[in-house]
Amino acid sequence: MLPAVDVRQVHKHFGSLRALDGVDLKIEQGEFFGLLGPNGAGKTTLINLLAGLSLPDGGHISVLGNDVVNQYRDSRRLLGVVPQELVFDPFFTVRETLRLQSGYFGLRSNEAWIDALMNHLDLTDKADTNMRRLSGGMKRRVLVAQALVHKPPVIVLDEPTAGVDVELRQTMWRFIQQLNNDGHTVLLTTHYLEEAEALCGRIAMLKRGQIVALDSTKNLLNSIAGCRLRIKLTDDLPAVLLPKVIECIGETYLLALPNYQAVEAVLAELRLAGVTVQEMALQQPDLEDVFISVMGKQ
């Protein structure tokens, strides 16, 4: 089976900046794949190359076997991209926008799917409203609808929930998950790591134009051993425990421990120092811990 997205030794330079430096990545059909990284890591550059918005300086990218440069018509038909920026054409209504986007993709009679999309994304009431009059969240919904108007088998979401309220996030993720269950491949970039952890089966992490981690979400989570202890104290943390601190807000500390048995040792140190615990909670490592760990190692 052809990979949904195949990235081979892709390079992209902007002057002396190596935005992408030999990236290899294969996303299989039907995957919900996460692409994570700090700002400037190269995520959007990679998506722009995949979508044909930018041309690579080296290497090849294909969508379901279609090269994005030499077979751009086929590759773009197979791809739906939700851009990161909140862009819209101020001349048109929501329905006009979706009809035009259908036409760009060569679809003449697409009204039934346009209506279904607007229904799924709670846009039906706004169908005849000019884009300028929509709130930011509504504009984001239209962007999602535009990306899906030609029913692409591969969907790319470039930080789709940035600045979006909880209700829209839930509506959107339900719909995207339904599409994924129906066989659509989803490539997601986001700064909301809890979203990536909940949704993505596999994750790649980019840093300075290179992939520094690529594995299933489960394996990445398992790569961080131990647990986290969050404690609120009546006094300062004893100095002997300071090396275990990974976060400190006021008198609340987050400690990284190698295993559950180490909790008793921490409590013993606190008793010895005469410090009382006001609140305490144990946590499993999450994707944020993995992210910080991976980015810190590089």
Add this chain to the structure above:
Amino acid sequence: MAPLSFYTLFYKEMLRVRKVAFQTLLAPILTSLLYLMVFSQVLEQHVEVYPGVRYTAFLIPGLVMMSILQNAFANSSSSLIQSKITGNIVFVLLAPIGYGEFFAAYVLASVVRGLAVGLGVYLAALSFALPPLHYPLWIVLFAVLGSALLGSLGVVAGIWAEKFDQLAGFQNFIIMPLTFLSGVFYSIHSLPDFWQGLSRFNPIFYMIDGFRYGFFGVSDISPWFSLMVVGGCLLVMTGLTLALLRTGYKLRG
């Protein structure tokens, strides 16, 4: 070639023109009529360019063609720079639209807007004078070729410019002088030799002269020669624009 993609992009451009018709159609017609009123009032009794032809009648074809050319340029250039600056050009760039279809849609929309404004100016100007229509086919030919050439130049300017200021510079320092100094208001035979010679390097002069020939059957230059110049310029401009679009210059980074 994907006909529906091309047609949709063309339709989008025309829909945009219609939605802001006051700015894209009515305003340029009004501006041309103001020119006509002022110049015909001032010069009607003093100037006779062609024997037996009233100055106002002489002026109308020039003003019509100037409106066609300026609006053809404005259509593609302003649409592209607006789309670039607001970022919505991404919707076209993400779609499976080839550079040939992209070019054809923007240029055809420019031609249609140019002709619509030109027709509006012509019809409104008929209340001032009635120029004859000797060779309607020459009129249509020069109107279409001229607007296509300026529409193509508008595509290049819209792609090249990164801000409205740069596009305004292109319009005010290149397009406006070339159209004003092209014989819209006069015959080049009334100019000193130096300026006559210089006018012959201005492609817009040939568009105006050939267009006016269709009305009066009289021109400063053979209409066939004008046709060659305008057709040649259009071919060169088309080649240059397609080459730019193919490389993705300033559109696909």
